[in-house]
Amino acid sequence: MRQVIRVAGRLLLVCLILAAAALAALAVLRWRGLLLLSHESNPEQWEVFGVDVSSYQGAVDWPVLADQGVDFAFIKATEGSTLRDGRFADNWAGAQAAGVRAGAYHFLSYDTPGETQADNFIDLVPVTEGALPPVVDIEFYGDYLENPPEKEHVRSILDPLLERLEAHYGVKPILYVTYRSYYLYLAGGGYGEYPIWCSSPTVFPLVPGWDFWQYSHTARLEGYDGSQDRIDLNIFRGSREQFQRFGLA
Structure with a gap:
């Protein structure tokens, strides 16, 4: 009987140690922004909503979008x-x-220098009071879907692009990432001060410290007539008051 009690006691101790370790791990994940509370992981619980658009949405009736709760x-x-x-x-x-x-956002090319990409963006997008910071969209296209470029090559293009945009607009650009592009090119690489807009449809973002979450690619709203009848939906990770201050130089 004493042997059984000793074994049970050891098992209980092991269970308590494992539980404590699990709680500690969850606390670290929460601190790093990789774990959301239940209400946070539901996009409807956030206060500030937005869309992203391109020519694929055609002519956009912005008052109609605004009437549907689009803030940005x-x-x-x-x-x-x-x-x-x-x-x-x-x-x-x-x-x-x-x-x-x-x-305004810029789709990063892996085939031309960052300096000329910055020129293209700066020539088109005016410095506008109250605008959100410029965005650099880091994802994959064409052959790079199967064969992503090397980290050093991407950073040799990305870094001068970011430097020029920050110097011109007076604010750090937002980095649009997928889980894959973030961990291939940005994680641990000195980009921690840049705001993050993470594309993660249906699942909360698994990158640390994100500021915007693109949570759907398949929504339909009223107010646009392009060849693409779907529109992306986003939330801002914070209150309305925090959003009003976000990205202001």
Whole structure:
């Protein structure tokens, strides 16, 4: 009987140690922003909502979007060193006129220098009081979907692009990432001060310290007539008061 009691006691001790370790691990994940509380992981519980658009949404009726609770919008401006979204100027002006806080985004190319990509963006996107910081979209395309470029190559393009955008707009750009692009190129690489916009449809973001969450690629709203009838939905990770202060130089 004493032997059974000693074995049971050891098992209880092991269980308590494992439970304490699990709680400690959860606390670390929570501190790093990798674990959300139940109400946080539900996008509907957040206060500030937004969309992102490009020419694929066609002509956008911004007052109609605003009436559906859209507080902010990331608007495609440029891609690489030469491409420009044909709807950018109309979307930029329309969002602001409707009271939707706008930010412009640039789709990063792995095939041209960061300096010329910065020139392309700066030539198109005006410095605008109250706008969200510029965004650099870091994801994969074409052959890079199967064969992503090396980290050193990506950073040799990304770093000068970020430096020039920050110098011109007076604020650190937002980095749009997927789980894959974040851990391939940014994690542990000195980008901790940059705001993060994470694409993670249906599942809360598994990257630390994110500020915006793109939680759906398949929503339908009223107010646009393009070839793409779906629209991306986003939330800001914070209160409305925090959003109003976010990204202001």
